[in-house]
Amino acid sequence: MIKQALISIAVLMSFGTAAQDLDRKIEFPNIEGYLSLKCDFHIHTVFSDGLVWPTIRVDEAVKDGLDAIAxxxxxxxxxxxxxxxxxDRNRSYQIASEAARPHDLIVIHGTEITRDLPPGHANALFITDVNEIMHEDMMQSYRNARAQGAFIFWNHPNWNAQQKDAIPVMSDIHQQLIKEDLLHGIEVVNDLTFSEEALQLSIDHKLTVMGTSDIHGLVDYQYDLANGGHRPICLVFAKERTAESIKEALFAGRTVTWFENIxxxxxxxxxxxxxxxxxxxxKGYIGDSEVLQVEIQNHSDARFFLKNTSPYDFYANTDIIEVLPKSRMTLQVLSTRADKTEVPLKFDILNAIKAHKSPLDIEVSLLEE
Ligand SMILES: [Zn+2]
Ligand SMILES: [Zn+2]
Known part of the structure; x- marks a missing residue:
């Protein structure tokens, strides 16, 4: 009896661990025409001011189900x-690449050019040799990185250690970098912050939207994974699951960032x-009533908050609807008159932000049966 009980507990525990690890893997569906690759392009190890060896970064990324890291x-x-x-400043890349090989994780060679603001910090990705980028002259560092084919993005433009009010400012130096093809993206998300102003700058100056963890300690310590938390990621919409394809997508600006469920x-x-x-x-009407049932299915790991902006009311919800990750729910829609054949539902998705103070609006046209 005791033995059996112990076995049951052991089985439960092992299932529990497996389920938790499985659940930890971040999942988003592919979009029309592209794969949705989960990436983190800003990570530190003991080879700068991080606190872990590069192999730990590979382990974390595999656990999180990422496709690529830098x-x-x-x-x-x-x-x-x-x-x-x-x-040799390429060591962390070399160690991580070696460790990633059995896991099918793409490791992209990168470095952080670390200067006072402006221009502040910037990451150069898809480089070939960090040693050749290092230069006393800031502009020359950028040029050296670009000569290696780098995609370069402005890091944490809202960081209050460099920018006291946390409102990013597009300086003359940044504009010069953009003009010289030395700046291609901007972090809208970094570590524990999200900047709507940076998102607006990405639109105004045609920069790629980036979101990164900038992790220095452990992902497990920093983010509350056990309670639905997640590390920030950059979703890259790439034609193939290769470094080359990711590079093409970043230069083309096909990204969305996911941070604290935003x-x-x-x-x-x-x-x-x-x-x-x-x-x-x-899903038809409830019985012989005129209350229409609409099923909403969420294929992603994001939790959505929808605000109804159409004239329809709901049988069991307010105008704010929460759609849990990877779930189905039924919305019961009132006032769909008998002479109507189409129900145009309209929502603002409150946690999907497309510009400064601007949630994404969607319209779903439903045909009644
Ligand atoms: Zn930095
Ligand atoms: Zn950093």
Whole structure:
């Protein structure tokens, strides 16, 4: 009896662990024409001011179900240099690439050019040799990275250690970088912050929307994974699951970032992601009543908050509707008159942000049976 009970507990525990790990993997559906790749392009290890070895970054990314990561060590900030000799600045990339091989995880070579604001910090991705990028002259560092084919993005433009009011400012230097094809993206999400102003700058200056963890400690410590939390990611809409295809997508600006359950991106990409994530289906009337049942299915790991902006009322909901991750729910719609054949439901998706103070609006046209 006791033995059996112990076995049952052991079985439950092992199932529990497996289920939790499975659940931890971040999932979003592919959008029309593209794969939705889950990426984190801003990560530190002990090879700059991070607190873990590069292999741990690979383990975390595999657990989170990511497709690609970039380890982006600071070029100019090396606080552990007395303990960790760092003569070849490509070491963290090399170690992570080796560790990633059995896992089918794409590791992209990157680094963080770390200067005062402006221009502040910037990550260069798809580089070939960090040693060749290092240069006293800031502009020359950018040019060296670009000469290697880099995609370069402005990091944490809202960071209050550099920008006291946390409102990013597009300086002359940034404009010069953009003009010289040395700046291609901007972090809208970094670590524990989300900047709607940075999102607006991405629209106004045609920069790619980026969202990253900028993780220094452990993902498990920083984010409340056990309670539905998640690390920030950048969803990249790529033609194939390759580094080359990710690069093409970043230069083309096809991204959406996911942070604390907020999805932020340019309207075209955000709309495509929402269309792939949410299905609406008419399920007929309740009995012989005129209350129409509409099933909403969420294929993604995001929890959506929909605000009804159509004239219809609901039988069991207010105008704010919560759609849980990977779930189905039924909405019961009133006042669908008998002479009507089409029910145009309209919603603002409160946690899908397409510009400064601007949630994505959707219209779902439902045909009554
Ligand atoms: Zn930084
Ligand atoms: Zn950083």
């Amino acid at each position: 380890l982006t060590e600071h070029i100019e900030y090396q606080p552990w240099k007395d303990d960790i000799k760092h003569e 999805l932020a991106g340019k309207e075209r990409d955000l709309r495509a992601l929402i269309e792939a994530s949410l299905d609406f289906e008419v």
